[in-house]
Amino acid sequence: MMFAVEYYLGLILIGIVAGFASGLLGVGGGFLIVPFQYFLLKYIGVEPDLALLISFGTSLAIIIPTAISGAYKHSQKLDNIVGPGIRLGIFGILGSFIGGFVASLAPSRILEIIFGCLLLFIAIRNLLSRDKKEIKARFDFNFLAIMLTGLFVGFFSGLLGIGGGIFLIVILTMLFGFSMIRAIGTSSVFISLTAIGGTLSYMISGWGVNTFPFSIGYVSIVNFLLIACFSVPLAQVGAKYAHKLPEKRLKQVFGVVVLYIALKMLGILP
Template identity: 75%
Template sequence: MFPIEYIIGLILIGICAGFASGLLGVGGGFLIVPLQYFLLKYIGVVPDLAILISLGTSLAIIIPTSISGAYRHTRTLDGIIKPGIQLGIFGIVGGVIGGFVASALPSRILEIIFGCLLLFITVNNIVNINKEREDARVSFNYATISITGLAVGFSSGLLGVGGGIFLIAILTALLGFSLIEAIGTSSIFISLTAVGGFLSYVVSGWGVNTFPYSIGYVSVINFLLIACFSVPLAYLGAKMAHKVPQKKLKIVFSCLVFYMAIKMLGIVP
């Protein structure tokens, strides 16, 4: 039923996204969403359906992948569990809302939103490339926790990503976290937030004739093939993150995010 190149593509997504998830604390959705989308269009799935399947399935994959990376980070970093859980609780609520909003929007609008947000994150990283840690511009209290959690959770559900790429930018640029602390906290946050968005895609796509072997807008085939490789690679990536200098991490992070941004905006084919 599925071409062999489609199967191979899903396996490669799992390897790349899993390693990136653990290394950069981003969940891997910024790779899983667009690459799944391109693969689905390749086998003839219409764009509006392809983007929803990519978003919903991405969130399902992010849950076990981010848990794998988070477990490794907690073995090395102290004090990341509490802020990760606090942010994640609000992120779940935001994720549910974002997922329902996404199902009502045309695919091209989602692609443009996704691309613009990724460009913003790239610029922020380049501007602060030489800084190990920025001074906190706002306090990390219940007000900022709730606002940040809800906003990043909403973007997670809307765009089918764990929200890590946005949370890391906020934690490092506004709240005074070092990059490695932000990566560890983000991994915990992502594993919680993705649940809310995932459930909304299951519910909103329930009863819709979407794709073979799907639950709502979540493809079981895509989930199993990608997750089988992303989960172990996330653990390996998280282990590597503690051995790589922060400046190099920022460079790798910025390059990957910039490429996916211009890809989603249609600047490159």
């Protein structure tokens, strides 16, 4: 099956936007990769249920190299992110693996609504965000805290095809007193590991079920290659700007974009 030219152009555009957002905000970019792929797949006539699972599975596969690219750039400037990121990520892999299997069994409309609500939360949080002062840690960043945080964020990562950085950054800054830039760096390390568990579970659960051409389970090879080619280098650019630009203005711009996508996913906008 040959795809239309606009399909390939759409995938390239997704890679550029999601890659930059990933490096800039320490997120996997899945909150953009999932809905954009979903709309694009539906546009070329793929059934909504299948389109959603392909979007989730492929998004997680793309997040692995994209987040590694951003994490590498952050680790050059910050020396205390790799250890915490890996410790969280080990539990994140397990949570994400479980979340991916749950997603393949759940009705797609329920997942669409959950995803839309998540995006709404992200949008409102970005639009209302104030300049972050250092927040005092409310809890010790000990083994139990790391395990519970990794499993919790990992589960939602696998369930919704996102890296989970959106949740993790909130938890690290609000509960464990991380500075914003350290939370972003740690998150990018965590995401690159967590996405592995979810990707594997979507490959296994979609094996022999997915009818979309050039796929391994629910992971589309065409989508993966084209988006990742652009998202990986753009994550480096985003990470570089994260250390330079005013955080508040950036968050407001992304807030508006994400709000639009959220309302579209929830069916409020056509």
